[in-house]
Amino acid sequence: MEHIDYESRIKDLEKTVRVLTKKLERSQADRQQLESASELREAVLKNVIKELEESQIVLERRTKELESTLANLQDLQVKMIESEKMSALGVLVAGIAHEINNPVNFIYGNLEHANAYFQDLLGLIDLYQESYPQPTAPIKEEIELIELDYIREDSQKIFKSMNIGAERIREIVQSLRTFSRLDEAEFKKVDIHEGIDSALVILNHRLQPTPENPHGIKVICDYGRLPLIECYSGQLNQVFLNIIVNAIDALESGLKTQKNNQEHEKILLPNIHISTHVNNEWISIYITDNGPGISREVQPKLFDPFFTTKEVGKGTGLGLSICYKVIVELHGGKLECHSAPGAGAEFHIQIPIQHSPIQHSRINAL
Numbered sequence: 001m002e003h004i005d006y007e008s009r010i011k012d013l014e015k016t017v018r019v020l021t022k023k024l025e026r027s028q029a030d031r032q033q034l035e036s037a038s039e040l041r042e043a044v045l046k047n048v049i050k051e052l053e054e055s056q057i058v059l060e061r062r063t064k065e066l067e068s069t070l071a072n073l074q075d076l077q078v079k080m081i082e083s084e085k086m087s088a089l090g091v092l093v094a095g096i097a098h099e100i101n102n103p104v105n106f107i108y109g110n111l112e113h114a115n116a117y118f119q120d121l122l123g124l125i126d127l128y129q130e131s132y133p134q135p136t137a138p139i140k141e142e143i144e145l146i147e148l149d150y151i152r153e154d155s156q157k158i159f160k161s162m163n164i165g166a167e168r169i170r171e172i173v174q175s176l177r178t179f180s181r182l183d184e185a186e187f188k189k190v191d192i193h194e195g196i197d198s199a200l201v202i203l204n205h206r207l208q209p210t211p212e213n214p215h216g217i218k219v220i221c222d223y224g225r226l227p228l229i230e231c232y233s234g235q236l237n238q239v240f241l242n243i244i245v246n247a248i249d250a251l252e253s254g255l256k257t258q259k260n261n262q263e264h265e266k267i268l269l270p271n272i273h274i275s276t277h278v279n280n281e282w283i284s285i286y287i288t289d290n291g292p293g294i295s296r297e298v299q300p301k302l303f304d305p306f307f308t309t310k311e312v313g314k315g316t317g318l319g320l321s322i323c324y325k326v327i328v329e330l331h332g333g334k335l336e337c338h339s340a341p342g343a344g345a346e347f348h349i350q351i352p353i354q355h356s357p358i359q360h361s362r363i364n365a366l
Contacts, residue, residue, distance in 0.1 A: 108166040115159040189228035199240040222275040242319040250291035285349040294339040
């Protein structure tokens with residue numbers, strides 16, 4: 001029987017155990033080192049994520065601040081342009097009205113006297129003809145040359161037409177003076193219809209027939225019985241002017257499009273309908289045209305500053321923005337637009353008849 005060297009086997013096993021133990025220790029050390037490195041990487045990653053999240057928050061906050069600053073700058077720019085425009089226009093219109101008013105008063109005041117003098121001279125001629133029924137040849141020849149009978153007949157028509165013209169000029173001047181309240185700071189009660197009428201008088205030349213629009217633009221005014229309204233009349237007149245100008249522009253654009261498309265079977269007869277109503281403590285003003293209308297995509301942007309659908313050089317994009325600020329911010333009212341392509345556009349203005357002390361203080365603060 002072969003002798004087994006147990007001691008040698010035991011030593012080999014012990015040696016193997018020591019080797020395995022050392023390998024195990026090294027493996028545990030490596031594992032701990034890996035765990036430490038992993039924890040370090042995880043900590044670094046968490047810090048990076050946290051810093052990114054904080055940076056994102058700061059960036060979002062900064063973006064909001066910049067957006068707010070931009071909005072404030074745009075708002076300030078609009079108000080500055082509005083103020084300068086309205087003040088300059090008010091001064092210009094008031095100056096023109098004043099310069100026209102003086103000579104018109106001279107003409108209008110003297111027309112009656114001139115007519116009276118002329119009739120006196122005709123009466124004197126009649127008296128001469130009664131006293132000397134047979135004039136001399138030179139006088140008879142001069143009477144036929146100047147057509148005295150026609151002068152006698154036509155003189156009344158001439159003086160009547162001159163009176164009508166002078167009255168028309170005085171009406172225009174009065175409308176200009178009403179409209180030139182643009183730079184008035186006083187908050188007072190006024191007749192809204194006077195402001196609308198003054199805007200229509202100023203825009204009368206754009207309503208007349210032209211080669212492109214032989215029918216002209218018909219304006220239909222359907223006024224209700226409105227009380228006097230507390231408001232800044234000058235700014236309100238600017239709103240009426242801007243909205244009516246937009247309606248005229250839309251109608252002219254529609255006529256141009258129709259002409260280009262040669263839709264002669266659907267002749268557009270352009271008109272603007274203005275109506276006023278009173279409802280409890282509010283008044284409503286509707287300015288409606290039968291133009292091409294406004295698309296649904298454009299309508300939400302109508303009152304945004306600097307937004308315009310007009311050609312370059314025809315619009316600044318400030319008209320309706322100014323209207324919105326005057327009605328909503330300055331008077332605590334409402335301004336809405338209802339339209340659809342091919343169905344015209346309706347602007348609905350609502351203004352409170354009276355302002356509460358809170359509203360009034362807010363208005364004065366603007």
